[in-house]
Amino acid sequence: MPRLGIVDVLTTLALVGSIAVGALAVWQSQPRPVELVINPPQPTATPLPSATPAPIKVYITGAVAQPQTLLTLPRGSRVEDALAAVGGVLDTADLNRVNLAGILRDGDQVHVPERQEDLSAQPTPLGGQLVYVNRATVEELMTLPTIGRVTAEAIIAYREQHGSFKSLDDLDKVSGIGTATLNRIAPLVVFDD
Secondary structure, three states: OOOOOHHHHHHHHHHHHHHHHHHHHHHHHOOOOOOOOOOOOOOOOOOOOOOOOOOEEEEEEEOEOOOOEEEEEOOOOEHHHHHHHOOOEOOOEOHHHOOOOOEOOOOOEEEEOEOOOOHHHOOOOOOOOOEEOOOOOHHHHOOOOOOOHHHHHHHHHHHHHHOOOOOHHHHOOOOOOOHHHHHHHHHHEEOOO
């Protein structure tokens, strides 16, 4: 085997060194890995679904196609809607004594009298007089048990500042109304606009 001279060894070392430097240069010229950071958007509050008003029940009697009918209607229905739901009125009906545009409340009785009928014997509707809190006057609110003028005025002031009441919980926020009052007036108030 031939002996390498010093020049050959140095040349070999220079060649190996050049290859190493070239490999290092190629390695360093490679693009660095990109680090991706995904920042999801901040969660947004999902509005709660609004409460769907419960349907109402009304009792229809008198000169209609289907008398003595208990109906379930959407809240906000009018007397004319109830009469249409029972097949309309008879030819003998006296519509001059019926407010067709009246808004029905849960528990109302709609009686369509005949032209010659005496109304003095008609029963009082079981539902009683309900107070529509979102449109009631001071005087109407004062018909509720334990609600005096100051509290009635506070209800109206709160309503004007914060908007319509949706439930008894909203009404509880009015100064001067407590749990005992809410329990007494609960069956007598309606929160429809």
